[in-house]
Amino acid sequence: MNFTDRAIRALKSQDQRYEVLEDGRTGLRLRVSTAGRKSWLFTYRKGGKLNRITLGVYPEMSLAQAREEVSQRRSLLNRGLDPAHIERTHKEEERQAPTMAQLAELYLERYAKAKKRSWREDERLLKKDVLPRWGHRKAKDIVRRDVVMLLDDIIDRGSPIVANRTLACVRKMFNYALERSLIEMNPCSAVKMPGKERKRDRVLNEEEIRTFWHGLKEARILLPIRLALQLQLVTAQRKGELIRAEWSHFDFASGWWTIPAERTKNHLAHRVPLSPLALESIEGLRGFHPLFLFPSRNGEKPLLDTSIDHAVRKNLDVLGITPFTPHDLRRTAASHMTGMGISRLVVSKILNHAENGVTAVYDRHSYDPEKRQALEAWGKKLEAIIRGKESNPASLAAVR
Template sequence: VREVTIVGHPNLVLKIYPASARCPAGTKTFTYRYRKKSGIRRVAIGVYPAMSLQEVRERYLEHNRALARGDDPQQEIKRQEEGSGNVTCQAFAETYMARWAIPRKRTHAEDRRMLDKDVIPCIGSMRMVDVTRADIVAVIDRISKRGAPISANRTLALLKRFFGFAIERGVLEHSPCAHARAPAKENQRDRVLSPEEISAFVSALNQSNLSLAVNAALRFLLVSGQRLGEVASMEWEDIDLANRVWSLPAERSKNGRGHRIPLSARAVLILRELQASGNSGGWVFANTKGHHVRADSITQALSRLTKQFDLDHFTPHDLRRTAATQISGMGVDRATLVRILNHTDHSTTAIYDRYSYEPEVRQALEKWSTKLDQILAAPTIFHCF
């Protein structure tokens, strides 16, 4: 999607979307963008050529006048349209983002991306009340046809939330997503590396030409059992090597909860190796550009490694699952395993159980480290151990 600011109209933005099966000539939408104390806000104006340039200019001037009076154009539009189904999908998308996605979802940027890429170009100019199940199916089919069935599933889930929120707001009585089915079946992965595969994986790492940061990140994933994105973005300021603990801030945690991860002796040695290489500030797993290695870069590197050394395919998340399975198999109780993985436990017992389990977590991770030694036959197979 390309954004163009119109000369002489500083608050007017033209978005140009790539051509698609549903929109063969591409789509051009106009948005009024302005700044308030709370940040940048947007008001959808319309889709060209369904709305003429003269109409766009008139709407633009209306918003300018509202802003000059001290009014908020976004709030004025909501007062005028939100009580009825006359609001367009593009206009309601701004309400959805501001009132539902941003306050409730850490991944709200992904909702914005899906709306901009696949939803607004196709149904953005339609009134909410005019959208039918056939329109929803057409949006989803277009995504599936480009070879992205899982993205189609995610977009359908977004649309169900989107139109469900419209019902809550009184914009609609019924959702056009009712009875719409996800196009792709998603199977829960159950890939767990065997002891022999773990040994082969570590041997491949020791022989590979992967960068030190990526190599160390993959080893740390196996040793710690933590999430890929959280490991990739680790910062030295969150590491206390003296007390052997990693304090993950809530804002960088997937579930929005802070997490203290005791570091086993093996995990500490990986971090010490990185420090010895000259990396002792900023990102723990830093790339050559001074930023942290990206999660997808680690995934791609692992994919290349498995092909190069003829290993059965597995992903970074499978390393986390392998660690969890091995730890559970050593007799570690579920409550401790939940703390290791930083999963959200919604059970009634968990509501009352506020014990940190940190000593038990530390003991479990050390047991897993010892088990790795046994699997690898000698601790030196990990070259940094």
């Protein structure tokens, strides 16, 4: 039959389904069902076997489109390939391709939980904005436009920094999928951070430190969280490393806290000297838990980072100073120490910042004496600030 739209429209249903072949041995056929439904087929022989591939439904797929589909499959045959096998393989790959919900679970379990202490934040971001929108879709079907629209919606609700964090999380997840050949490209490629990041430089002055310290006594904050905030200011250590501390990490006889390498950001063990003020705060934690200094409510694990943040946000009015974050306490301690004349190198050692370059490779000095002298001097100054008296720290000649 010479296929034309007019001839195809003229085909009527019969008591049984039938097929009409296009003239010229093209392999294109039209099947007409008993209900009058018309479907395009491509038939060909390979290895002595007749193969049939359904192409689409007429008129949704036009005659020209059907012929183009046949041409593409003929091209595969001319290259020695089997179109039916390729389509079966494609359908199986499509069936096995992970949805976004499955990819998120794989990313969190196999990557984030093993390599990121902040994996709970990734989980929160994914559950809040990503999975409700994309969870049912195949990961390979997400394109750059989807990412941009997601970020635009977060921006529109007034959360530009959350948009930045979401993009960072999703980009990392898609990179993970790319490395495992679950997708062919990362849709976050070339997508820029939508929110303008403002570098935090909040440092509490002496009056704010005093108000904060005394305000903790009035705030509706659990004692372990209150002491964690005090210790972050006293020791200048990272919040996450502090709240995961275990009693076995402390040598109270010599006055040292050793943070194991697997708990630190730079994966290097870190020794923190304990000033009298730090020891006083730690003493208030005895009896809460045999393993953790800062146990969660159920006692099965340490406090979450977010518990500290939430407590501060809820009690800002009671604490009596302008908004700050727990991390600002670490910055405050570091800034006041350098203001006391303590060298930036020693402060960097106290903060356990990662170092690069040749000097870092060859400098194996522990800086333990300098760190102890610096933190004890900071502890004395902090005590004076809390009492509202002029501070007179010990000589800092050795740590300058």
